[in-house]
Amino acid sequence: MGYLTKSLNFLFPKYCEHCGDSFQEGLSNVLCRACFNSVTPYEDPVCDHCGVSLPARSFEDAIETRCRDCGEETYYLDRVRAYGAYEGPLRIAHHAFKFEGMESLGADLAEKILATTIPAFWQGVEALAPVPMSPERERERGYNPAVLLAGELSTKTGIPVKFPLKKIHSTKPQMSLTREERLKNPRGAYKLSEDSTPLTKIILVDDVFTTGSTLEECAKVLKKSGVGWVGALVLGRTARY
Ligand SMILES: [Zn+2]
Ligand SMILES: [Zn+2]
Structure with missing residues (x-):
């Protein structure tokens, strides 16, 4: 110093x-x-849909590795990995990163997310796709935290960042809504972007997993366009109930 x-x-x-x-x-x-x-990172076994870690015995008889919240439903998302619970120090770091423009936090946060994945998660993945913000919101803030995170993850993995999706109308911040509203809020908000190239395996990148409905909506659009496998990496998962 x-x-x-x-x-x-x-x-x-x-x-x-x-x-x-x-x-x-x-x-x-x-x-x-x-x-x-x-911050205690989520460790295996984790729920395939939201990334939360649970005692190994919870999955003993299960066909799918899911927590009770995620249940037996069918999802477009194939696998989600989260660094940890969105609370305490992680919440403070994320808040500074997202709302105060402390972009230098991105590299530290990306490293933590990466540490939650195993090599098999990355097998054959062709692109990292940040969840898009609406153009107005991005202009207002000056950057999209998900793009910064994806960029840092790309530097560390060598997998390119691509933008197969665009947000076509603004949605309310998920954390400001009730659970019912959160599930409906992102519907129809995403479309394929003009420069989307055919891909078979994509990892979506976002900062916080609230109900998972935003990521699920993005995965739906990608799957319907022919993408075979869609995973997601997020920094924190909120407690949902
Ligand atoms: Zn779950
Ligand atoms: Zn301290």
């Missing part, structure tokens, strides 16, 4: 939003390293 940085840290110490301690090395200005590293 240079003399100038040291002096600035002394004059303007950073305080962790989770534990309240001052820190020098951390994530942007929001979290100390210890708090960020304290």
